[in-house]
Every structure is written in structure tokens, then in C-alpha cells.
Amino acid sequence: MAFFLETLLGGLMSGMLYSLVALGFVLIYKASGVFNFAQGAMVLFAALSMARFSEWIPQWLGMDNLFIANVLAFAVSVAIMFVVAWLIERLVLRHLVNQEGATLLMATLGIAYFLDGVGQTIFGSDIYKIDVGMPKDPVMMLESVFEGGILINKEDFIAALISALLVVALTIFFQKTSTGRALRAVADDHQAAQSIGIPLGRIWVIVWCVAGITALVAGIIWGSKLGAQFSLSTVALRALPVVILGGLTSVPGAILGGLIIGVGEKLSEVFLGPYVGGGIEIWFAYMLALVFLLFRPQGLFGEKIIDRV
Amino acid sequence: MSGRKFGEVILDLKNISLSFGGVKALQDISFDVLEHEVRAIIGPNGAGKSSMLNVINGVYRPQQGEIILRGEHFANMNSYMAAKAGLARTFQNIALFKGMSVLDNIMTGRNLKMKANMLQQAFWFGPAQREELEHRLKVEEIIDFLEIQHIRKTPVGRLPYGLQKRVDLARALAMEPQILLLDEPMAGMNVEEKQDMCRFILDVNDQFGTTVVLIEHDMGVVMDISDRVVVLDYGKKIGDGTPDEVRANPDVISAYLGASH
Numbered sequence: 001m002a003f004f005l006e007t008l009l010g011g012l013m014s015g016m017l018y019s020l021v022a023l024g025f026v027l028i029y030k031a032s033g034v035f036n037f038a039q040g041a042m043v044l045f046a047a048l049s050m051a052r053f054s055e056w057i058p059q060w061l062g063m064d065n066l067f068i069a070n071v072l073a074f075a076v077s078v079a080i081m082f083v084v085a086w087l088i089e090r091l092v093l094r095h096l097v098n099q100e101g102a103t104l105l106m107a108t109l110g111i112a113y114f115l116d117g118v119g120q121t122i123f124g125s126d127i128y129k130i131d132v133g134m135p136k137d138p139v140m141m142l143e144s145v146f147e148g149g150i151l152i153n154k155e156d157f158i159a160a161l162i163s164a165l166l167v168v169a170l171t172i173f174f175q176k177t178s179t180g181r182a183l184r185a186v187a188d189d190h191q192a193a194q195s196i197g198i199p200l201g202r203i204w205v206i207v208w209c210v211a212g213i214t215a216l217v218a219g220i221i222w223g224s225k226l227g228a229q230f231s232l233s234t235v236a237l238r239a240l241p242v243v244i245l246g247g248l249t250s251v252p253g254a255i256l257g258g259l260i261i262g263v264g265e266k267l268s269e270v271f272l273g274p275y276v277g278g279g280i281e282i283w284f285a286y287m288l289a290l291v292f293l294l295f296r297p298q299g300l301f302g303e304k305i306i307d308r309v
Numbered sequence: 310m311s312g313r314k315f316g317e318v319i320l321d322l323k324n325i326s327l328s329f330g331g332v333k334a335l336q337d338i339s340f341d342v343l344e345h346e347v348r349a350i351i352g353p354n355g356a357g358k359s360s361m362l363n364v365i366n367g368v369y370r371p372q373q374g375e376i377i378l379r380g381e382h383f384a385n386m387n388s389y390m391a392a393k394a395g396l397a398r399t400f401q402n403i404a405l406f407k408g409m410s411v412l413d414n415i416m417t418g419r420n421l422k423m424k425a426n427m428l429q430q431a432f433w434f435g436p437a438q439r440e441e442l443e444h445r446l447k448v449e450e451i452i453d454f455l456e457i458q459h460i461r462k463t464p465v466g467r468l469p470y471g472l473q474k475r476v477d478l479a480r481a482l483a484m485e486p487q488i489l490l491l492d493e494p495m496a497g498m499n500v501e502e503k504q505d506m507c508r509f510i511l512d513v514n515d516q517f518g519t520t521v522v523l524i525e526h527d528m529g530v531v532m533d534i535s536d537r538v539v540v541l542d543y544g545k546k547i548g549d550g551t552p553d554e555v556r557a558n559p560d561v562i563s564a565y566l567g568a569s570h
Contacts, residue, residue, distance in 0.1 A: 178416070178423050178441065185406045185417045192404035195366060196484060197392030197421035249408065 006150040007270050008263060013153065015262020016160035020218045021239035022246065022254040023167065024211045029248045030174070031183045031207035032093070033190075034104040040236025041115035042212060044228075045084070047219030048119050049077040051128035051228035070132050074216075081212030084115070089204045097190060097200060116233055125230065130223040134158060159221045166217060170210070171251050183207060187249070241289035247302025256300060261285045315536070316344030319520055320365070320488060325374035327360055334360040335371065336544045342488070347514055347521045349531045352541035353564060358524040359401060361541065362492050365522070366398050367391040392421060397486035399477040401493045401524075407466035411476050414465055415451060418483025419444040451482050455509060471502035478509065482517075489513065491523040495530055503527070507534050528565070532556065540564070 021043060028036040054073035058064060092107050135158070140149040174180040186193045186203045194200055219228070222235050239258075246257025261284075269281040292299065320342040327335040335357045342348045350358050363369040365376065367386035376383045378394055397418070406414050423440060452458055455475050460468060465476055474494060481489055494510065495503045511534055513519050525531045531538060532552040540548035540555055542564040548555045555561055 177437075178420065181409075181413055181417055182420055184409055184413070185420075188406035188408055189404045191368070191388070192400065192406065193417070194388035195368075195392060195398050195400075195404075196418050196480060197389055198417070199389055 002150050003270075006152075007266050009150065009152060010156070011263035011266035012259055013156035013160040013262070014266070015259040016163040016255075017156075017218075017221060017258075018239050018242045018261055019167065019255045019258025020163045020214065020221065021236055022242040022258055023170065023251065024214045024218065025236075025239065025243045026246075026248060026251055026254045027170070027211045027214065028207055029243075030187045030251075032104070032204055033101060033187055034108060035101070035248070036211065037105065037108040038112035038115055039211070039215065039239075040233040041112040041119070042081070042084070042215035043219045043222065043235055044230065044233040045115045045119040045219075046077055046081055046212065046216035047130065047223035047228040047232050048123035048128065049080050050074065050216065050220050051130045051223060052123045053077060054130070055128070066131065066133065074220075077216055078213060081216055082209050085208030085212050086205055088208050089201055093204050094201060112233075116230075120230070127227040127229040128223075130220055130228050132220060132224055134224050155225065159225075162217065162221065166214065167251065167255050170214075173210075174251060179206065238285065241285035243299070244289040245292050245299055247299025250299070250301035253299055253301030261288065264288060315346050318342070319344040319379055320522070321375075321377040322365070323375040323377065325361070325364055325371045325376075327357075327364055327369055327371040333544050335364065335541075338374075338541070338544075338546050340539045340546065340549055342520060342522055343537075344520055345514070345518050346536040347510070347523065347534055349535035349538045350522065350524045350541060351526075351528065351531050351538055355543070356541040357544040358541055359492060360544075362398070362490050362522070362524055365391070366396060366490055392484065395484075395487035396490060397481035397484040397488075398490035399474070399481050399492055399494060401496060403470075403473045403477050405465045405473060405477055405480070408464060410462050410464055411457060411468070411479075412448065412452075412461045414476055415448045415479045415483045416444065418480040419448065421484065447485075448483055451479050454482075454512070455479050471498050471505075474498065474502075474506065475509070478506075482513065482519075485517075486519060488520045488522060491521065493524050493526060495525060495527055503530060510534060 021039065024039040024042065025036060028034055028039070050073055053076045054066075054069050057072045057076075058069045063069075088111060092111060093104075096104055096107060135154040138151050138153050141152050174183065182193070182198045183203055183206070185196075185198055186200060190200060193203075218235070219232065222232055226232065242257040242261050243254060244257075245260060246253030246255070265281045265284045268284050269278065273280050318341045322341065323339050325335055325338045326333070338357075338361065340348075350361055352358050360369060364371050365386075367383075367388045367390060370385065370387075376386055378396075381394075383390065383394075406417065409417075423444065452461055455478065457472065457475055457479065460472060460476075465473060468476065478491070478494065491510070495506050498506065507530060510521060510523070514521050523531075523535075532555075535552055537550060538548070538552055538555045539546060540558070540561045542560075547560040547564060548558040550558070
């Protein structure tokens with residue numbers, strides 16, 4: 001029982017991290033109807049910026065305080081992600097208003113390669129350390145309930161907590177504010193949104209800024225686990241099944257999708273793995289996504305697409 | 310129509326020409342719209358009616374011609390400017406926000422009138438909250454007016470066609486426009502729905518004094534509710550005047566009935 005619970009919690013926490021990346025996809029898809037292939041590249045770009053500036057800033061200022069360095073690096077990275085968002089709107093999206101979804105998708109593919117390249121040109125292509133003081137040691141919990149207690153990874157726990165907070169904030173933003181409403185309106189119909197005086201350009205900048213910040217948070221958390229390196233951009237691929245499962249248009253869906261996949265991966269690996277020789281964790285999510293695509297293509301919470309014939 | 314008072318020219322279109330490649334959608338079209346009138350644009354399929362509306366609304370930019378709105382010249386109109394200048398529109402193929410509720414859809418129409426900044430909204434500060442409530446009141450008025458109270462929480466995608474058209478109108482009305490542009494408001498409706506829609510259009514015109522420019526296919530309906538009618542055919546203006554004048558115009562008759570030349 002304790003072992004099961006331990007696996008379950010581990011799954012939930014790693015699921016929360018998937019959700020964080022999935023959120024980036026959902027945000028941009030909701031607001032512009034674009035499947036943003038560049039989300040992974042943005043995570044990498046943000047993580048590199050965070051890692052490098054937290055290294056450079058103490059050198060430039062000649063000080064030795066990790067906390068201040070991190071805060072400054074975070075602020076600079078936020079600013080950089082804002083600039084990236086603004087440039088994407090200015091140079092790419094503005095010229096593609098009212099275009100087909102496929103065109104926009106291809107554009108984000110281009111942005112992805114561009115960001116990958118430019119990120120590594122500016123910040124270098126080694127593996128860099130992000131140290132935001134995440135505790136690395138695991139703790140024992142519930143020792144009174146189970147014999148030996150259950151082992152919790154503190155780092156994962158804090159990461160899950162941060163993700164949860166971000167999700168709550170974003171949900172409120174989307175559902176309760178009039179800017180959020182305008183964002184949803186733009187997502188549904190560019191032309192109609194324009195005709196009622198919603199400024200498309202500004203909305204898109206806001207959305208990419210929000211997605212940029214989400215990418216930064218994801219980049220910092222994943223980066224402090226794995227190091228800021230090129231493979232971070234493939235983290236986004238792991239979030240793909242999550243968005244398929246949860247539905248591309250649903251913030252709660254991204255969370256629940258992440259949790260289901262996180263838990264499913266861990267449980268199947270531990271309990272089914274031995275029968276098939278292990279390795280389930282790697283393909284479990286994609287398998288689940290495939291099943292969903294066959295039977296419920298809009299995902300758990302996505303809006304069903306009904307076309308008038 | 311004698312009892313109704315029209316104002317000055319509120320919208321003046323001068324020598325509008327629009328072409329897509331070799332296709333001349335509009336050729337040298339001029340007409341004006343008086344304040345508080347119901348002005349119809351009619352014509353057979355492909356006559357350029359929708360193009361005309363899209364030019365007024367700033368979706369298309371004409372190669373030639375001028376749009377003069379309340380004496381102000383607009384050389385490069387776009388949708389956002391049009392909305393700011395008090396023009397609202399509905400769409401022929403309903404362009405509502407399908408995933409959102411009826412209420413939310415109509416609330417988006419208040420977007421331009423909202424003043425609270427994003428930070429205030431995000432944290433639901435005093436001014437943002439008060440503002441939201443004020444706008445909500447206005448929206449409820451419109452909902453009552455168009456008799457759609459019973460569906461206000463329903464996602465728009467689930468509504469039947471006729472009601473969606475009504476929500477589309479409601480969203481446009483939420484902008485409190487000076488000029489309402491309606492793109493085939495009665496298309497695809499049954500007789501009963503058409504009657505309702507006619508009533509709403511006339512009520513809007515009557516009670517709010519909103520100027521209405523509408524495109525319509527159904528000649529009968531147009532003649533009943535319009536004060537003046539422009540007739541287009543193959544991108545050219547072939548008639549302009551009161552419904553009676555237009556009905557007697559031989560060019561119009563031949564365009565619609567295909568008289569022998």
C-alpha cells in the first residue's frame with residue numbers, strides 16, 4: 001500500500017510538470033487557434049536565458065549572492081520572453097491574420113528552429129546549471145501510518161506546487177477577466193473579434209507573453225532537474241500526449257491530462273513493467289494519446305468540433 | 310414612413326471600386342446613408358453586396374474611393390477603426406464565439422467600452438468589478454430586448470441557427486453602435502424567424518435611433534422594412550431610391566427577372 005501510494009504521488013508530481021509545458025500549448029491555441037510548435041523551443045530559450053544570466057549577473061556586478069542573482073536573472077528572462085513575444089507578433093503573426101491553421105502551424109515550426117538556433121548562439125550550447133535552491137533530498141512522510149513511511153521527492157513536490165499556483169492564476173485570468181474573455185473570443189473567430197473592436201495584435205502579444213512566462217517557469221523547473229540544455233526542447237514532445245488527452249482548448253484539461261499521464265506512466269511501469277520487460281514509461285503516454293485520438297479526438301475537455309455541412 | 314425623421318448624412322461612400330485580381334467586385338459605387346434610416350443593399354447573387362459591406366466595415370480595402378463617416382474621411386479603414394468609430398456588424402455565416410456562452414458572447418461586445426486595466430481585472434479590484442457589473446446590466450437589457458433570456462448560459466454552438474443569428478445581433482447591439490451593418494440577417498430563416506428578426510431590426514431603429522444598413526436577398530422583406538434601397542448588379546449600382554421607386558425601375562426588374570434585352 002505504501003509503495004503504491006508512493007508511486008501514485010510520484011506520478012502526480014511528474015504529471016504536474018507535464019501539465020506545465022502543456023499549458024503553454026493550450027494558452028496559445030486558445031487565443032490564436034495556432035498549435036504552437038515553438039513551445040519546446042521557448043522552454044529551452046527561457047531556461048538558457050535563466051541559466052546564463054544567473055551566471056553572468058554576479059560576474060558583471062561583482063557580487064556573490066545566489067538569491068539576488070536568481071531574482072535578477074528571472075526579471076531579465078521575463079523581459080526577454082516579452083520581447084520575444086512582441087517580435088513574434090510583429091514579424092510573423094501580424095502578417096498571417098485570417099490565414100489557415102496549417103499556415104500558422106508552419107510558421108511556428110519556423111519560429112521553433114529559429115529560437116533553438118538563436119538561443120544557442122547567444123547563450124551557448126553546453127549544459128548549464130540552473131540553481132534556484134530547489135531542495136534535492138527526498139523526505140519521508142506518513143511514517144506513523146505506514147511502516148517505513150513513503151518517500152517524497154521534495155524538488156518534485158515544490159515544482160508541483162508552483163505549477164498548481166500558476167494554473168489557478170491562469171484559470172482565473174481566462175475565465176473571470178474581460179481580457180480573458182477577449183482572448184477566448186479571438187481564439188474562436190479572428191474576424192468577428194476584430195469587428196467588435198478587439199485589437200488582435202495586442203491580444204496576441206499578451207498571449208505570447210503569458211506563454212513565454214509559462215515556458216520560463218517550466219524551463220526553470222525542468223532545467224533545475226535536467227540542466228539547461230538542448231534536450232529541454234524535446235520536453236515539449238512529452239507534453240503532446242497531455243494536450244491530446246486533455247483537449248487543446250482546456251486549461252483544466254491540460255492539468256488533468258498531465259496528472260493522468262504522470263500517474264499512468266509510473267503505475268504502469270511499476271506494476272505492468274515486469275511482465276513485459278519494462279520500458280513502458282517511455283511509450284505509455286503516446287499509446288494513451290493514440291487511443292484517445294481514435295475514440296475521443298477532442299480530448300477530455302476539449303470543445304467538440306461540429307462543422308455545418 | 311412619413312412620420313420618421315431622418316438626420317444628416319452619417320455615412321457617405323464615394324466612387325468605391327474594389328477588385329480581386331481581374332474580378333471587379335465593385336465598380337465606382339456611390340451612395341449615402343442618412344442618420345436613423347434603414348438602408349438596404351440588394352441585388353442578385355454575386356452582385357457585390359457583401360463586398361460592399363466589407364468595405365464599409367474595413368475588412369476589404371477598396372482600390373479607389375472614399376468612406377466619409379460623420380464628415381471624417383477614412384482612406385484606410387480597418388475593422389478595429391470601424392468598431393471604434395461606432396460601426397457594428399453581423400455576419401452572413403454567423404461568426405460567433407462558439408465555445409462561449411450567449412452571455413459571454415454578448416459581453417465581448419462591450420470590450421471597447423471597458424476602461425479598467427488588465428491588472429485590475431486580474432485581481433478583480435474595485436473599479437474592474439464595478440465596471441463589469443455596469444456592463445452586465447447593459448447586456449441584460451439587450452438580452453431582454455431580443456427575448457433570449459432563456460438561453461443566456463447556453464454555449465452558442467448548441468443553439469439553433471435562428472437563435473444564433475439573434476445572438477449575433479445582440480453582440481453587435483452591445484457595442485451601442487451608431488450604425489448597424491447587417492449581412493443577410495434573414496438568410497436561412499423560416500417565416501416566423503424572419504418576422505421576429507424584422508421586428509427586432511425595426512425596434513432597434515426606432516427605440517435606439519440606430520442607423521441600419523442591411524443586405525438582403527429576400528426582396529419582400531427588404532421592401533417592407535427599408536426606407537431607401539440601393540440595388541447592385543455585377544458590381545455596378547443600377548438603382549437607388551425608396552422601395553417604390555426601386556420596384557418601378559426597369560433595370561432592377563430586368564436584373565431580378567431577366568427581361569429580354
